[in-house]
Amino acid sequence: LATPGYEIHLCDVAEEALNKGFAGIEKSLSRFVKAKHLTEKEAEEVRSRITGFTDMETALREVDLVVEAAPENMELKKQIFHDLDRFTRPDAILATNTSELSVTAIASATTRPERVVGMHWFNPPPVMRLVEIVRGTDTSQETIEMIMQVSEQAGKETVVVKDVQGFVTSRAISAHMLECMRILEEGVASAEDIDKAVRLGLNYPMGPFELADYVGLDTMLFASDGMVEAYGDRFRAPQTLRKLVEAGHLGRKTGKGFYDYTKKPETVSAKK
Numbered sequence: 001l002a003t004p005g006y007e008i009h010l011c012d013v014a015e016e017a018l019n020k021g022f023a024g025i026e027k028s029l030s031r032f033v034k035a036k037h038l039t040e041k042e043a044e045e046v047r048s049r050i051t052g053f054t055d056m057e058t059a060l061r062e063v064d065l066v067v068e069a070a071p072e073n074m075e076l077k078k079q080i081f082h083d084l085d086r087f088t089r090p091d092a093i094l095a096t097n098t099s100e101l102s103v104t105a106i107a108s109a110t111t112r113p114e115r116v117v118g119m120h121w122f123n124p125p126p127v128m129r130l131v132e133i134v135r136g137t138d139t140s141q142e143t144i145e146m147i148m149q150v151s152e153q154a155g156k157e158t159v160v161v162k163d164v165q166g167f168v169t170s171r172a173i174s175a176h177m178l179e180c181m182r183i184l185e186e187g188v189a190s191a192e193d194i195d196k197a198v199r200l201g202l203n204y205p206m207g208p209f210e211l212a213d214y215v216g217l218d219t220m221l222f223a224s225d226g227m228v229e230a231y232g233d234r235f236r237a238p239q240t241l242r243k244l245v246e247a248g249h250l251g252r253k254t255g256k257g258f259y260d261y262t263k264k265p266e267t268v269s270a271k272k
């Protein structure tokens with residue numbers, strides 16, 4: 001959002017987490033410069049539009065739009081939205097990047113449910129072309145249109161969907177990934193070969209295990225647990241996923257998941 005010209009307040013709970021966020025932005029900007037999508041001067045302008053904060057109250061003063069992207073936990077999100085409601089101007093729009101939680105329930109923690117909306121981005125957000133906009137029970141058309149406009153300015157296409165658990169995309173991707181994990185557990189093929197089969201045979205850009213590691217296994221598990229209640233056992237997380245998360249192996253962000261990224265970073269996927 002800094003690329004099309006918005007002034008951004010990036011807020012996280014601690015300096016260390018904030019620095020991780022800035023490091024991710026830096027990596028993306030240098031890729032864009034290398035690919036000549038941005039000049040060095042434009043990248044510098046983007047950097048200058050992003051200010052870091054660890055104090056939410058200060059960060060939220062005078063903002064027009066908040067995009068919350070904290071961990072996928074309803075209680076945490078409700079607490080954050082309660083604070084967003086207190087600290088922002090009454091006309092500010094409050095968006096959540098939740099992958100599957102109820103936008104309507106999150107909105108209930110505020111006094112302005114008509115200005116609360118789902119703004120679901122995809123990893124990696126600077127590259128993926130879609131923003132899935134989720135209309136909560138009380139979300140106003142004006143709010144939807146504002147998010148459409150901002151998304152389009154960031155070069156994204158949009159779809160507007162109903163507020164059902166998992167929306168369109170998380171239901172679709174979870175069903176695919178969970179079934180591939182069951183195929184692995186049945187011993188039908190190795191993770192490498194399932195990834196290779198899906199990439200080359202189905203023309204997906206990433207196989208299910210490299211993608212799960214990329215998204216984060218904790219996020220995957222939160223999403224599937226959330227969808228069990230709504231849709232039943234077909235979304236129940238296989239033990240393999242649950243055990244990896246219990247062990248703290250969350251994918252790329254911790255160095256290990258279905259693959260071990262601490263060993264040979266260039267060849268851990270089945271790509272070669």
Ligand SMILES: C[C@H](O)CC(=O)SCCNC(=O)CCNC(=O)[C@H](O)C(C)(C)COP(=O)(O)OP(=O)(O)OC[C@H]1O[C@@H](n2cnc3c(N)ncnc32)[C@H](O)[C@@H]1OP(=O)(O)O
Nearest residue numbers: 028031032035099121122123124126127170173205206215
């Ligand atoms: C769970 C949630 O709620 C929802 C989700 O997020 S589900 C997950 C959705 N995401 C996906 O499915 C991702 C699937 N994977 C892909 O689409 C591709 O593998 C990928 C775009 C990540 C990488 O593409 P790939 O062709 O394999 O690699 P690569 O050539 O390095 O990258 C393609 C382009 O993207 C750019 N790029 C990749 N990652 C980037 C990043 N983080 N920042 C900026 N640019 C990036 C590269 O620089 C390259 O640009 P160029 O074509 O102009 O040179």
Ligand SMILES: NC(=O)c1ccc[n+]([C@@H]2O[C@H](COP(=O)([O-])OP(=O)(O)OC[C@H]3O[C@@H](n4cnc5c(N)ncnc54)[C@H](O)[C@@H]3O)[C@@H](O)[C@H]2O)c1
Nearest residue numbers: 012013017069070071072097098099121122123215216219
């Ligand atoms: N990982 C993905 O590919 C992806 C894609 C689309 C949407 N999402 C959604 O985005 C959200 C974040 O997912 P993630 O995978 O980036 O999680 P993550 O755990 O990797 O990152 C969460 C971030 O939120 C910060 N945080 C924790 N508590 C906070 C608080 N009280 N206030 C502000 N920040 C806080 C953490 O320090 C961390 O930087 C989730 O709702 C997830 O479902 C994730």
